[in-house]
Amino acid sequence: MRSENQQQRTEDIPAVCGGHPVREAVNRLPYARPQILAEDIRAVEDVLHTTFLTTGPAIDRMEAHLCEVTGARYAVAVSNGTAALHLAVMAAGLTEGDELITTPITFAASANCARYVGARPVFADIDPQTWEIDPAEIERRITPRTRAVVPVDYTGQTPALEQIRELCDRHHLTMIEDAAHSLGTVYRGKKVGTWGDMTTFSFHAIKTVSGGEGGAVLTDDEELYRKLRTLRTHGITRDPAELQYPSEGPWYYELQTLSMNYRLTDIQAALIDSQLNHLADFAARRRQIREKYDAAFAGIPQLILQQSLPETEAVRHLYVLRLNPDRLQIDRRQFFDALEAEGVGCNVNYIPVYRLPYYEKLGYERGLCPQAEALYASMLSIPFYSAMTDQDVDDVIRAVRRLCAYYQKA
Ligand SMILES: Cc1ncc(COP(=O)(O)O)c(C=O)c1O
Structure with a gap:
């Protein structure tokens, strides 16, 4: 159906280029969507028949999984990826005046976690080939106030995690890997989840594994684990080994520090636990689609593809195209609108975080990270998710190719 629409829309191309309003596309392919299977629905139903709707056995199962x-x-399962980052920063002990280094090409949460505790995010520019945070740029921005680095596995690829691990160790910094995009990714033979002192995940609706909402912090450090468990639920502990005063009875608990309610429900945990059973299949399908896109777009001079480190075996969450302004007559906005007019849903991931008005008001200035800004000006995310059919993938490829050919600069 969409292919027919696309045939019909070929004639529309000059109108889009001329800035005419884009017509509502029929059968629009979204840029992302979850894939929920029958057994996932059964797992959620099962929980609804139990007495535990929150913080019950499904949480334990999901965490073990x-x-x-x-x-x-x-x-430690928590209510979302933002909560995971906030708790990781709290557990690392960051406070007023401390600095945390992260990339500008990420969702705001990777930087906001510093602000929640009064710390200052510092933005390090990206590598122009991989679009991931550049370790040399991190090193350049370390000051006596730096306490943590938050590398983000942008799109599900990774930055040079080994170098970042090494520089964090050398400067005594906590490494909190924001792996919201990279569940299942392997770097140098070791899975994402064990490179940082803490690693945070998101199970937002469109992530590879979905819980609607949901998140987790992973660590190998028992002390951080204990802190995170307490911080997840207000700062309350019932653990006899941790109590400050003798227990007054079975009801007794102590609030030892101030935190939030960041608990995940058992309903969401059951969904995430069940979805984790499909991770290998979802990852394989994402790999197939990515390979098909890479092969189709590689030789097109109007496009620049994200390079991956040879040591990273990625499970991609996003597929981002960068447009080559030297070879195209139209800019990113026009290309975006034209693809949407072809029924191909797009997005832009992400606006450099420091350019968002909240950060501008804090004094962050444009031009801080030139590579990140150049990428932002020319990129867009195209449909990429495990539930895409081969026909969907072909439709996207055909539409992108046609626009590149039609608008190519001589
Ligand atoms: C890189 C990155 N970090 C953190 C988050 C926050 O996760 P959540 O939406 O689960 O709060 C997201 C969200 O999409 C993200 O893309």
């Missing part, structure tokens, strides 16, 4: 999948020793 995450440890099994990643090789980490401990997992």
Whole structure:
């Protein structure tokens, strides 16, 4: 159906280029969507028949499953990936005046986690080939106030994690890997989940494994694990080994520090636990689609593809195209609109975080990270998810190719 629409839309191309409003596309292919299978629905139903709707056995199962999948020793399930980052920063002890280094090409949460505790995010520029945070740029921005580095596995690829691990060790910094995009990715033979002192995941609706919402912090460090468990639920502990005063009875608990309610429900945990059973299949399908896109787009001079480190076996969450302005007559906005007019849903991941008005008001200035800004000006994300059919993938490839050919600069 969409292919027919595309045939019909070929005539529309000059109108789009001329800035006319884009017509509502029929059968629009979204840029992302979850894949929920019958057994996932049954797993959720099963929980609804139990007495535990929150913090019950499904949480324990999901946490154990995450440890099994990643090789980490401990997992703490929380309400979303943002909560995971916030708790990781709290557990690392960051406070007012401290600095945390991260990439600008990420969702705001990777930087906001510093602000929640009064710390200052510092943005290090990206590598122009991989679009991941550049370790040399991190090193350049370390000051006596730096306490943590938050490398983000942008699109599911990774930055040079070994170098970042090494520089964190050398400067005594906590490494909190934001792996919201990279569940299942392997770097130098070791799974994402064990490179950082803590690793955070998101199970937002469109992530490879979905819980609607959901998150987790993984660590190999028992002390951090204990802190994270307490911080997840207000800062309350019932563990006899941790109590400050003798227990007054079975009801007794102590609030020892101030935190939030960042608990995940058992309903979501059951969905995530069940979805984790499909991770290998979802990853294989994402790999297939990525290979098909890479092969189709590689020789097109109008496009620049994200390079991956040879030591990274990625499970991609996003597929991002960079447009080559020297070879195209139209800019990113026009290309975006034209693809949407072809029924191909797009997005832009991401606006450099420091350019968002909240950060501008804090004094961050444009031009801080030139590579990140150049990437932002010319990139867009195209449909990429495990539930895409071969026909969907072909439709996207055909539409992208046609626009590149039509708008090529001589
Ligand atoms: C890189 C990155 N970090 C953190 C988050 C926050 O995760 P959540 O939406 O689960 O709070 C996201 C969200 O999509 C993300 O893409």
